[in-house]
Amino acid sequence: MERLLVLVRHGQSEWNLKNLFTGWKNPNLTEQGVEEAKAAGKQLKELGLSFDMAFTSDLTRAQNTLALIQEQLGQENLPVTKDQKLNERDYGDLTGMNKDEARKQFGEEQVHIWRRSYDVPPPGGESLKMTAERTLPYYKAEILPKVLEGNRVIVAAHGNSLRSIIMELEGLSEEEILQRELGTGKPVIYRLDENGKILSVEDLASA
Incomplete structure (x- = not known):
């Protein structure tokens, strides 16, 4: 029995392009983001992968990424569950702010702490x-x-939200998960044993 789990971060969004803190706001994909999502679907198809079901967040950029992947796979009718528990981290008062402007306002060190510490939230955020x-x-x-x-x-x-799952799957420490970068539109393919432990992992960002 194959136990397959593929995680994919959404393609580039309009706010990614503008270097803005996005969180729970709902910008759409850029043209590049659309192409990244299509490329992810093509990569998965070339590997001969298909799916029985899909999960995504309550945000448009993730949902549209999934829909574009489904099109490439010819699986437009795949059952999809949407839930805000898979939403991006809420950046609170930083939402919509340019990251460079935030550094000027709050200081380089403070913004770095908010972005790259495990348990220090930005004001009003997660x-x-x-x-x-x-x-x-x-x-x-x-x-x-x-x-x-x-x-x-x-x-x-x-x-x-995907970092959280990867931290659990791969048994990473708080420090290790903060160093883990996920490319936009780059699937990570896990095959698991009957206990949910990893048999193999393939990160298509390095493919």
Whole structure:
């Protein structure tokens, strides 16, 4: 029985391009983001992969990325579950602010702490730890059991919600997960054993 889990960060969004803190805001994909999503679908198809079900967040950029991947796979009718527990980390008061402007206003060190510490949230927002506290229970209750039943599952979501899942899957420390970069539109393919442990992992960002 194959236990397949593919995680893919959405393609470049309009706010990624403008270097803005995005969080729960809902910009769409750029032309580059659309092409990244299509390329992800083509890569998966070339590997001979297909899926039984999909999960995505409540945000347009992730949903559209998934839809473009489905088109490339010829799986437009794939059952899709959307849930805000897979949403990007909420950046609170930083949302919509240019990252360079934020550094000028709050200082380079403070912005770095907000962006790259595990448990220090920006004002009014979420830390990675807080993001994991909503994403991981959902992963364990809704996604992982489907994989362990033998379903081939794809999850299209966001840098930080996916980091939370990867931290659990790969057994990474708080420091290690903060160093983990996920390319936009670059699938990570996991094959798991009956206990949810990794048999193999392939990051298509390095393919």
